[in-house]
Structures are given as C-alpha cells and as structure tokens.
Amino acid sequence: MTVTIRDVARLAGVSASSVCRALATPDKVRATTRERVQKAAAQLGYHPNRVARGLSTGRTGNLGLVVPDIANPFFAGLVKAVQNRAHECDFLVLLADTDEDVAAEMDLIHTLTKQVDGFLLCSPRAGDEDLRLVGADLPVVMLNRRVGQIPSVIFDNADGVRQVITHLVALNHRRIGYVAGPKTSWVNRERLRAVRTLAASMGLELVETGTVSPTYVGGVAAADVLLAASVTAVIAYNDMIALGLISQITARGVRVPQDISVVGFDDIPTAGLVNPALTTVSEPKEQCGRAAVDLLVDLLNDREGPGNSRRVAPMQLVVRQTTAPSPV
C-alpha cells in the first residue's frame, strides 16, 4: 500500500538506516550506496512519513497559525504570506481561525500544541498571562502585538504615523482630527500615542473624537464632531472608519479631499477602489508574514540572540489624492 523506508531498503539492497542516512545526510554514506538508494526511492515514489518522523524526532514540521478572522482581508493577506514562506522553509501550516473568541483561541492552541513545532499568533485576543504560558511550552512569535519578552513582529506604527503627519504638514494642514479605534487594541494605543507625540512636537492642533467602532458605521458616527471642530484633515484608526467618515462628510456637503483630507490605516485591498479620495497607510503584509516565519524558524533552530527576537516591518503611506487646505 504505502511505500515505507523498508521497501526502499529492500529494493536498494541495504538496511533501513542506510536509506535514512542516504536521504537525510547524504555525505555520511558511500557514493554508490547513496545512488542506489536514491534511485530506489525515486522508482518507488517514496516520500518520508512526516508523522512517523515527528514521533521519533519530536519535530512535526508544522507551524500553528492562529488568526482572529481570516475573512478579514488584513489577516487573509498575512496568512497568505506566512503560508508561502513556511512552505519555502519546508514547514506546513496548521490554520486556526478563532472567530475573535478568546476561549476558542486558547482551546485551539492547546489542541494544536502537540502537532506543531511553534506558533504564529496574529493579533491574539488572549490575555497577556495566557500568552506567556503558551510561550513557556513552545516557541511563539506574535504578530501585531507585544507582550513582555515574547518574540514578535510588528508594523512600525510610529513611523507610519510620522509619514502621515509629515505629509499633512507639508500640505499646510495645522488642525487635524484623530478617530480612535477600540481601547483594547494594542495597535490603537500605539497609533494614538504616536499621533499625540508627533502632533505636540510639531505644534499641531489635535482634535480627538475618542473611540468608535472600527467600522464603516463608526466612521459615520464620528464625522459631525470633526466637522464642528473644523479640522482640515482626519486620521482614522483604520480604513473602514475612514470610508464611513468620507461618506458622511460628503453627505454633509463637504468635499473630500478638497475641503478635508481623510487618511486611514490598514490598506484593505479594495479600499482604493471604494474611494480614490482615501489616503492610506499600508502595512506590507508580505514582509511581515515572511519575517514572522523566519523569526520562528530561527527560534526553532536555537540561533537567535535575545536581542533580535523582535522584528519590525515597515509601513508605507499610499497617497491617492490629498490636497492642501484652502486658505482660510
């Protein structure tokens, strides 16, 4: 039925261990043996059984990838990048979508634990303490969040914010709004902090609407406050909020981007299509996903000073249309 190492051994006229060596460490067998084995393996179409290997070596060759919602284009992009890179590194990916549910998240992590060599956790919902426990068991790399000393890959939010604000200032905006996302979001806190710091250091007037739901509806809700405050530009926690803002601002007869510039984060692939007036700060998921896999693989191979167990992926301002405020 299924062709095992023994079948190859028999056909090649050697022992199973020689087959193993010829395939795994070719330089530890005689050339002629190696060839015989390789030919036999090819002839039989032999592929080592990763399950059996896992039992023997304690390494499965699998990575566990946990995301809160794969239907979200942001995470889908991340998953794709992770997946591609993992395969290049000869790892398979066990996927777990937690549906934003903390309990489910920890549950899945436990189920997967025996079957993976390490975890990639995307913006995990679980609490710091839980995450630390997971990390004690198995190598873990967190994406898009920092918890204690756990290795992580994050986007350079501060630099992203810097790019936006520099851009807006160059266009003579002096009075800008910020629409915050969920208070529980680590990323939101990062962005908010960066906005405040930069606005202060550049002497800008900052109008904060406070937290809204990170959705189209949230953006709609925040619009009037900003209009009343007569800002000339708005930075939103994410693109969905930004789209809602644009819609409502426009409905109030104010033009975007001529009268108010709107900037969002996250670069949902279709956002540009939705409204070319939207300026976005993009998170190159490709780089982030690959970096995360590389980091985890390094961790697994023990080559990794504590120093570089954290990596940062760049963010990039994508300007589709933004104009300077009309002189007052």
Place this chain on the structure above:
Amino acid sequence: MTVTIRDVARLAGVSASSVCRALATPDKVRATTRERVQKAAAQLGYHPNRVARGLSTGRTGNLGLVVPDIANPFFAGLVKAVQNRAHECDFLVLLADTDEDVAAEMDLIHTLTKQVDGFLLCSPRAGDEDLRLVGADLPVVMLNRRVGQIPSVIFDNADGVRQVITHLVALNHRRIGYVAGPKTSWVNRERLRAVRTLAASMGLELVETGTVSPTYVGGVAAADVLLAASVTAVIAYNDMIALGLISQITARGVRVPQDISVVGFDDIPTAGLVNPALTTVSEPKEQCGRAAVDLLVDLLNDREGPGNSRRVAPMQLVVRQTTAPSPV
C-alpha cells in the same frame, strides 16, 4: 516534560491500555476505573498526542485544504467556513495556498498526503487526470468544480442564473448582456450555459461580449460594446467585472442602475459598500464549506452511497437597487 498515557496510567494505578480505553471508549471499562483514570488525566493535564495516535491508527485527524488564493475574499470565506466546521468535527486543517500555480498545487498535495486523512480542493487548477490520481490515493472532495465521479460540492449556478433572469424579466428587461469570465473556468462555462438556455427559453435577446479578464479592468473593457448594443441590463461573470462595468458605464454618462442594471456574481463582502447600485448573486460560503467538510467526513467513515457523494449549495440573489428599464 510532556505528560503521556503512561504517566496517567501510573497515577491511576492501571495499565496504559486501560487509560486508552477509559478515554476513547468509556463504556468498555468499569465505572470506578473510568473515574480514576479521568481524574488522573485531568490532574496531570493530559492531552493525547495526535501524532502518535496517527502513527498507530493511520488516521491523522487532519484535513488538507487547498485553495488557489486565500487573499481572494471568496476563498477566504470558504476557508473560514471549512475551518470552523472541521474543528467542530474534531479535525485540524492543514492549509495550502497554491498561488494559482498548477505545479505548486500538485506538489503541495503530495507533501500533505501523508499527513491528512483527506483533501478539500477549492476550484483546483490541476488537470482532470491529476485530480483523479489524488482521488485514488485519498478521499477527496472538490469545491466549485466537477471532475468525473469525484465527490464534490458546488453552488447551484443554474438556479442563481435563474434567479437573476427571472428578476430582470419581472422588471421588463428584454435585452440583456453577458460578460463572460475565463474560458478555462468551469464555473464560467456553467453560468454561460445557464444564461444561454434561460435567455432562449424566455425569448430574451442576449448580447455576449465574450471573455474578459475577471477583474475591474476587464469590466471597464467590456462596457462600450454593451452600450453600443443598447442593452438595459448586464450580467457579469463576477463582481469585480461588474464594478468595472459600472465605473465605465457611469463615466460614459449613462446611469446605473437607472439606465442599465448591472448584476454580478460572487458577493465579495465589500462589493456592496463599493457600489450600492450593484446587484449580486451571492454564494453562501458558509453552507458550502460546511457541506464539504461533512461530505468528506462521511467519506472517511465509509458511510456514503455513491448516490449522495455530491452536494449542492444554494445561491441567492441580493438586490440592492435595480430598476426597470425606462420605456423606450
């Protein structure tokens, strides 16, 4: 380090086999034994090692899920549904994104083979013959495509088309266009066939633009032909084409949907946001993904007449705005 079945056995004062039975087939051990074992297992935090179990039983508890592009919202939705249902059935999901590459697809399938109990293949790119070979090795369920007798789950494209055309006819449209997708797409052929059949049987005039790229740009390219043919409604192979159509039609000064109704397929979640004028035929991915998992699980358990090795998921017309053509 890691707690095994033996540790539990020792603590409970029984043999390993009893532990196994107490946990897997509780009714085959005495009640008192069962309790002792369960308590010991809980106390030690024992979780069976699925890898070892796999080696012994030949069943891994994993499903292989192969998709052409997970960044495509359509497949992301499918993946999410599959994933959720698989977990409910106590299966883990090994994900493979082939990047639309046939060679990669077969490669990945081979690598996964030893590590999964069966495959879910989403709109596979591989040729019929290759797919049949995979099916000979392991249970396979295909989504969104039919090849010979291989079990599959497909959307009811014919019924989707019927819904659209019935709807348009009710609004007095008599002259409608169809913009086709890739000739190599099985789904495209299905839809095209249904459109032709229904248009003929209802005495409609059908204007075919032929194949365009299934993208926004493809839609833009097809618009002028349709305008010249003065159709009052257009059905596009998918939503992206439809969005391109709307954009270009509008740019030509023709109003959508007042002058021309545009209908797309696939229900990209953001499509409605993009343009509320778009009418869509939605593919409930939830049902499709779950049905596929259920079918595969049935196959694995051998309970399955050849009769119902195929399942069909419904499609659903989502009307956001569509008007009747103005009287000529």
Place this chain on the structure above:
DNA sequence: TTGTAGGCGTTATCAA
C-alpha cells in the same frame, strides 16, 4: 561505512 536494536506515544490484539 554499515547494520542492529531500541524507542517515540498510541492503539489493537490477544490472553488472562
């Protein structure tokens, strides 16, 4: 350089 033997954690078979 090669082969033999033992074990990874679990389940299935067979006696007891």
Place this chain on the structure above:
DNA sequence: TTGATAACGCCTACAA
C-alpha cells in the same frame, strides 16, 4: 474487565 505485547514508520546511538 483488564494487562501485556506488538505494531505504526522513522530516527539515532551504538556496535560491527
């Protein structure tokens, strides 16, 4: 009802 024992396929000392 229970416990020994032998697989499952592979890897790795250790011995030859």
